[in-house]
Every structure is written in structure tokens, then in C-alpha cells.
Amino acid sequence: QVQLVESGGGVVQPGRSLRLSCAASGFTFSGSGMHWVRQAPGKGLEWVAVISYDGGSKYYADSVKGRFAISRDNSKNTLYLQMNSLRADDTGVYYCAKDGPDIASAYDYWGQGVLVTVSS
Amino acid sequence: QSALTQPASVSGSPGQSITISCTGTSSDVGRYNYVSWYQQHPGKAPKLMIYQVSNRPSGVSNRFSGSKSGNTASLTISGLQAEDEADYYCSSYTSSSTRVFGGGTKVTVL
Numbered sequence: 430q431v432q433l434v435e436s437g438g439g440v441v442q443p444g445r446s447l448r449l450s451c452a453a454s455g456f457t458f459s460g461s462g463m464h465w466v467r468q469a470p471g472k473g474l475e476w477v478a479v480i481s482y483d484g485g486s487k488y489y490a491d492s493v494k495g496r497f498a499i500s501r502d503n504s505k506n507t508l509y510l511q512m513n514s515l516r517a518d519d520t521g522v523y524y525c526a527k528d529g530p531d532i533a534s535a536y537d538y539w540g541q542g543v544l545v546t547v548s549s
Numbered sequence: 550q551s552a553l554t555q556p557a558s559v560s561g562s563p564g565q566s567i568t569i570s571c572t573g574t575s576s577d578v579g580r581y582n583y584v585s586w587y588q589q590h591p592g593k594a595p596k597l598m599i600y601q602v603s604n605r606p607s608g609v610s611n612r613f614s615g616s617k618s619g620n621t622a623s624l625t626i627s628g629l630q631a632e633d634e635a636d637y638y639c640s641s642y643t644s645s646s647t648r649v650f651g652g653g654t655k656v657t658v659l
Contacts, residue, residue, distance in 0.1 A: 464648070466595075473552075473653035474587070474595065474638050479646075488647045491550050524594060533642050535585035535600035542594055 438543035451525030462528030571639030583642035
């Protein structure tokens with residue numbers, strides 16, 4: 430069965446960096462686009478970034494462009510989100526999600542989420 | 550990248566039908582049939598309920614249906630049940646190859 434497991438969250442000071450990981454299993458990771466989606470405490474879902482199956486295409490929300498970088502290692506079935514220059518409003522639960530069931534159609538599987546808290 | 554517009558809350562009695570709207574623009578909802586809907590219970594990850602406007606993934610009840618007209622997509626829940634009480638979000642592909650979510654709708658079963 431499809432499993433997505435995020436890790437790397439925690440408490441970080443404003444201006445610092447953090448890298449999230451998402452370990453994937455149960456499907457052909459190298460054949461799927463992948464997303465990061467976040468949710469601030471008590472707020473709605475916000476799409477963050479997407480990466481194509483081969484890493485050749487990447488797109489970002491305006492709120493994170495220039496600060497966050499999405500990447501993947503298909504040999505390790507792992508998705509990453511490098512977060513730099515973190516701000517208080519980056520606080521929230523970060524989910525990785527698989528693109529599917531067709532290309533660009535939706536997010537058909539989600540991880541359990543990892544909490545990132547940006548605070549001094 | 551403005552969020553899609555959803556009503557903050559919708560309520561209904563058990564057995565009734567409710568509809569949640571999701572309004573975007575001609576650059577997202579109106580241009581592509583890549584509108585999807587998600588159900589999220591408190592403290593849980595979202596779950597895909599509808600993709601490509603009106604398709605249901607395997608395992609999702611046929612009480613959930615989706616449609617689209619112009620820049621507005623809709624999710625209808627028929628035969629409302631207590632377990633349907635949750636937050637619902639729409640999402641769309643955009644002309645910038647990014648994605649956008651709606652603000653979310655809290656469904657209450659009276």
C-alpha cells in the first residue's frame with residue numbers, strides 16, 4: 430500500500446533553515462509528481478510546491494518562492510523541502526502528497542504531516 | 550495566486566443533500582477540468598474525494614459527486630451522515646502550472 434512518511438520538523442528560530450524529508454513506498458516513486466502542502470494552525474490548506482517525476486520541473490507558491498526548494502532522490506524514494514529564511518508565518522503542519530491518479534489531476538495520497546514551528 | 554472562494558460553513562440534517570461551491574477564475578477552475586475535493590477530519594490528513602471535477606476514487610461513497618459550470622465547481626453530498634461532518638477543500642490546477650486551494654468549508658450535520 431502507498432505510504433508517505435514525513436520527517437525533519439521541529440522548532441526553529443526566524444531566519445534559520447530546516448529540511449523536510451518524505452519517504453515514499455508502495456508505488457513507483459520515480460513515475461509520480463510530488464507536492465508539499467502546508468496548514469497553519471487552525472487554518473486551511475495551502476499548496477507549497479510541486480516537482481515532476483524526474484525533477485525536471487518545479488513550481489512554487491508565491492509565498493515561498495526564492496526561500497524554499499523542492500527536490501527528490503529517486504534512488505532513495507525520497508522527497509525533500511529545503512526551507513530557508515524561515516518566518517513565523519511558515520509555522521504549520523507540512524504534508525507531502527502524491528500527484529494522481531492522473532498527471533496534475535489531484536493529490537491522491539498524503540502523508541501524516543510534520544509540524545514546523547518558527548519561533549524565537 | 551488568490552485562494553479559491555468557498556463558503557465558510559454549510560449545514561444539513563441527516564439524510565439531506567448539501568452543496569459546497571468553489572469559485573475561481575478563468576485561469577484555474579474555468580480553464581481546466583483539474584478540480585479536486587478533499588475531506589479533512591480534525592487532526593487527520595486530507596482525503597481525496599473527487600478528482601477531475603466529477604471522478605470518484607475507488608472506495609469513496611457514491612453519495613459524493615462533483616460538477617463544474619464556468620468558473621465555479623461544486624461538491625454535493627447526498628444522504629448526509631454524521632461521519633460526513635468535516636472540513637472540505639477544493640483545489641485546482643492553474644495556468645501558471647501551480648495549484649491553488651479554496652479556503653475550506655466546515656460541514657456540520659445537525
